[in-house]
Amino acid sequence: MAPTRLHVQVNPASAIAEAFSEPRLRAAAAGQPVELSFGQTAAALEAGLATAEVLLLAGGAPLHDLARRAPKLRWISYTSAGVEWLLKAGLPEAVVLTNASGTHIPKAAEFTLLSVLMLNNQIPFFATAQRSHRWAPNPGGTVTGKTALILGMGALGGAAATALARQGMRVLGNSQSGRPHPDVVEMSRGDGFRAQLPQADFLVIALPLTPATNGLIGAAELDLLPRHAGVVNIGRGEILDAAALAARLAEGRLAGAVLDALPQEPLPPEHPLWDTPNLVITPHCGLYDPADYAPRCLEAFFANLARFRAGQPLHQVVDRARGY
Secondary structure, eight states, X not given: OOOEEEEEEEOTTSTTTGGGOHHXXXXXXXXXXXXXXXXXXXXXXXXXXXXXXXXXXXXXXXOTTHHHHOTTOOEEEESSSOOHHHHTTTOOTTSEXXXXXXXXXXXXXXXXXXXXXXXXXXXXXXXXXXXXXXXOOOOOOOOTTOEEEEEOOSHHHHHHHHHHHTTTOEEEEEESSOOOOTTOSEEEEGGGHHHHGGGOSEXXXXXXXXXXXXXXXXXXXXXXXXXXXXXXXXXXXXXXXHHHHHHHHHHTSSOEEEESSOSSSSOOTTOGGGGOTTEEEOOSOTTOOTTTHHHHHXXXXXXXXXXXXXTOOOSSBOOTTTTO
């Protein structure tokens, strides 16, 4: 069987470009049944697409008119989880799209636990007091017995549920399917999460961005949370009305928030979120492990490549109708 023609395209402006360097890719591909080309320029992309059966993509790239530009292309593997822009690129229906779903699991568990512990221990409040040179004791107790509501029970939400439950927390979950999770005591589906919001000491958003989730958490939903509640967003910035959140933090109608996903990325220096009280911002890197992310991605990719060559169903396939 002939080697699979693989083109790897890395956007040099991507935050993960260094992790997917040409030496690392060629070392990972050594001994694999592939004929590999690598590129970081528009010209390299055109040359690679002309013959590629498989495109491994790190960062954005112009993928319009692929039926003409890549007549042999059958599979695009994207090294990130969010595929919103790819779903708008007009990919040919015959081209399978996979992503890096699940690659973030270990860090998602740790970062969600960290965020909830920060909120429970009033760290956003203390950071705000520190900037104002204010001595303001405000103890928070332990998280044992407190309730976290997780929106989105995929790989990230499931990992978060396990991490929080191990701390003795009561975990509620919500997903489109409502499928049970061993660490979730009460699962809702669809809009059912609104009935759970008043119970939540912490709201964790771990949803993908789709037409259904865009703007899902707005003023009305935030107002269903108790005043002492904290919000964590590890999903996508567009899911949460950040202006409504900021207003409630400033007015004391919510206690704190940790945002790893922002309404604009990078967040402009003049954006009011920077000065919002009781808010911790991390620049969409909370779930990224620079040492292990690329090796985990490549391990999953080459396992998928074996399935691809054997004519078997691929893992991590994106359902275009659902958006993830």
